[in-house]
Amino acid sequence: MGLAKRIIPCLDVDKGRVVKGVQFVDIRDAGDPVEVARRYNSEGADELTFLDITATHEGRDTIVHVVEQVAGEIFIPLTVGGGIRTVDDVRLMLNAGADKVAINSAAVANPDFVREAAEKFGNQCIVVAIDAKQVAGKPGTDTENETPRWEIFTHGGRKPTGIDAIEWSKKMVSYGAGELLVTSMDNDGVKNGFDLPLTRTISDNVAVPVIASGGVGNLDHLAEGVLEGHADAVLAASIFHFAEYSIAEAKRHMAERGIEVRL
Amino acid sequence: MSRQISIAVIDYGMGNLHSVAKALEHADSQADVKVTADKRVIASADRVLLPGVGAMRDCMGEMQRLDLVDTIKQAAASKPFLGICIGMQALMTHSEENGGVDCLNIIPGNVERFADDLSDPTANDDEHLKIPHMGWNQVHQQIKHPLWQNIPQNQRFYFVHSYFVVPQSPDPVAGSTVYGHPLCVALAADNIFATQFHPEKSADAGLQLFHNFINWDGSYDCSACS
Numbered sequence: 001m002g003l004a005k006r007i008i009p010c011l012d013v014d015k016g017r018v019v020k021g022v023q024f025v026d027i028r029d030a031g032d033p034v035e036v037a038r039r040y041n042s043e044g045a046d047e048l049t050f051l052d053i054t055a056t057h058e059g060r061d062t063i064v065h066v067v068e069q070v071a072g073e074i075f076i077p078l079t080v081g082g083g084i085r086t087v088d089d090v091r092l093m094l095n096a097g098a099d100k101v102a103i104n105s106a107a108v109a110n111p112d113f114v115r116e117a118a119e120k121f122g123n124q125c126i127v128v129a130i131d132a133k134q135v136a137g138k139p140g141t142d143t144e145n146e147t148p149r150w151e152i153f154t155h156g157g158r159k160p161t162g163i164d165a166i167e168w169s170k171k172m173v174s175y176g177a178g179e180l181l182v183t184s185m186d187n188d189g190v191k192n193g194f195d196l197p198l199t200r201t202i203s204d205n206v207a208v209p210v211i212a213s214g215g216v217g218n219l220d221h222l223a224e225g226v227l228e229g230h231a232d233a234v235l236a237a238s239i240f241h242f243a244e245y246s247i248a249e250a251k252r253h254m255a256e257r258g259i260e261v262r263l
Numbered sequence: 264m265s266r267q268i269s270i271a272v273i274d275y276g277m278g279n280l281h282s283v284a285k286a287l288e289h290a291d292s293q294a295d296v297k298v299t300a301d302k303r304v305i306a307s308a309d310r311v312l313l314p315g316v317g318a319m320r321d322c323m324g325e326m327q328r329l330d331l332v333d334t335i336k337q338a339a340a341s342k343p344f345l346g347i348c349i350g351m352q353a354l355m356t357h358s359e360e361n362g363g364v365d366c367l368n369i370i371p372g373n374v375e376r377f378a379d380d381l382s383d384p385t386a387n388d389d390e391h392l393k394i395p396h397m398g399w400n401q402v403h404q405q406i407k408h409p410l411w412q413n414i415p416q417n418q419r420f421y422f423v424h425s426y427f428v429v430p431q432s433p434d435p436v437a438g439s440t441v442y443g444h445p446l447c448v449a450l451a452a453d454n455i456f457a458t459q460f461h462p463e464k465s466a467d468a469g470l471q472l473f474h475n476f477i478n479w480d481g482s483y484d485c486s487a488c489s
């Protein structure tokens with residue numbers, strides 16, 4: 001008996017609508033974040049993460065309404081990420097009913113923002129998103145014999161920063177991050193599983209919980225994230241969106257692999 | 264017509280109370296929820312809920328600044344009262360957070376921080392445990408209590424905390440969990456109940472606990488428990 005490993009479905013939201021084609025047969029409006037959230041909650045999701053991918057500033061207000069609506073009827077932790085750049089952005093999301101915000105590129109641009117937000121609102125609600133790509137030691141590349149090394153990339157993995165991902169993770173925790181969301185930009189969307197060495201190296205080097213993200217294609221990948229990646233929680237989008245697997249199936253599978261989950 | 268039960272959720276600037284208020288309304292249609300720092304509203308409410316996220320020094324500081332300490336103590340002495348998270352820790356004598364903060368001293372005991380080298384004694388390898396204790400853990404009901412009604416033994420609730428209460432006497436311990444070591448995560452003393460976990464984030468089990476609180480008359484007589 002002990003703390004359960006968490007399964008967190010992630011909903012990508014554009015102008016207030018869930019994108020990436022949800023295909024549940026039994027919900028009326030598969031693009032409505034509230035309906036999708038309701039569905040995940042009834043399947044036993046441990047938390048929900050909303051990633052606002054709205055490009056325009058005007059469209060961004062809609063995520064606030066989404067959070068308000070979801071928080072008004074679904075009583076599990078909610079995280080909101082995407083475009084969180086100022087203390088006012090954080091306050092707006094928390095007041096709308098989010099429990100945590102995920103800070104991504106703004107942390108790279110201005111690390112003190114993380115410190116400021118953590119001091120104002122508490123470490124527990126500050127998640128720092130770490131988007132990393134392997135730059136050395138990757139099998140099948142000309143650096144495969146080197147010590148594995150990962151770097152922080154921004155702009156959806158296009159822009160290198162030269163920052164070492166492990167050092168960055170430690171720094172963000174020392175600045176007050178209460179949790180880290182670690183996404184492999186090599187694996188994201190590829191469906192070959194998490195970058196386990198990356199996840200494990202970060203998780204073993206920080207005192208706060210680590211959420212593994214990027215690359216889930218099947219239920220074994222989720223289990224490996226915990227067993228081999230030492231993740232405290234696993235996040236996935238498409239395998240749940242396309243109803244390939246339900247959250248309940250994912251939990252049963254993890255339990256069969258000997259992982260403690262909330263059933 | 265069903266009777267409305269007024270619940271004052273004390274708003275002392277410690278985080279967003281939207282979820283607590285909504286969850287109470289969701290848990291029971293009789294709930295008439297007032298998120299308030301108004302002493303008269305708190306004094307006249309049928310039930311009082313002391314929520315909270317954040318740090319203890321700010322928590323006690325805001326209570327004092329808003330002149331709510333006596334009002335809270337009075338409520339805790341007289342009517343069904345529920346403390347959540349920091350709202351539970353604030354009931355104790357002293358917290359070691361922020362270099363040491365005196366609390367309300369309603370339930371004798373202290374608030375301590377998890378050790379940095381916390382590990383899982385049951386694991387094969389010495390798995391290093393993360394702090395904060397964040398996520399869903401099992402709550403073992405140590406006593407029968409009206410607030411545990413219709414909640415299964417060892418039900419999971421959602422936690423997020425780095426400090427935990429250590430009551431002076433085991434008498435008020437209503438629930439426990441294990442994180443590195445056993446810890447008290449629910450207290451019961453007369454008309455007071457308190458939880459370290461967040462019922463407002465604990466899905467159906469949390470709503471059931473809120474429902475039980477709304478329908479609790481504050482008496483704690485175990486022959487009346489289910």
